[in-house]
Amino acid sequence: MTTTLTPRHRAYWHRTLFLTFSLLSVWCLVTFGAGYYADELNRYTFMDFPLGFYIFAQGSLISFLVLIGIYVVGMNYLDRKYQVGEKR
Template sequence: MSTPLTAAQRAYWRRTLLLTLGLLAVWFSVTFVAGYFADELNDVTFLGFPLGFYIFAQGALVVYLMIIVVYVIAMNRLDKRYGLGERH
């Protein structure tokens, strides 16, 4: 039988879950919502390319990398805040 979580552990997991859901919402928007409106986006040009093409060829990859960076920074801060960081 597992022991019940402390208030600090519940707060940590709640913040982790909110961060994960928020970043998944950004990922979903860039991947599926922008894809759904790709035809309409292609009517606009950006740097000489249709915007729908540019978002999927370049922009989405940059957003995916930014999601990873935000996740790593936010989780490191959460770990330090709750005393769960790696010890060396």
């Protein structure tokens, strides 16, 4: 069974992929970028903790929660815009 996508569904799919890969690249930067610069960040302190440690212990978790929130809001917006959301 083949499914043909309408232009509206194709646009929705492209916007969804763009949002997903954009947020995934930010996630990669936070995860691996902060680890790469941990030694340089540890020269500074925040609340008497080395900054590299603090970013991994608290900052990365907060940024992941923010990314999840952005994804939820963005997908809800796209669902409404392209009228593909679930009926309530």
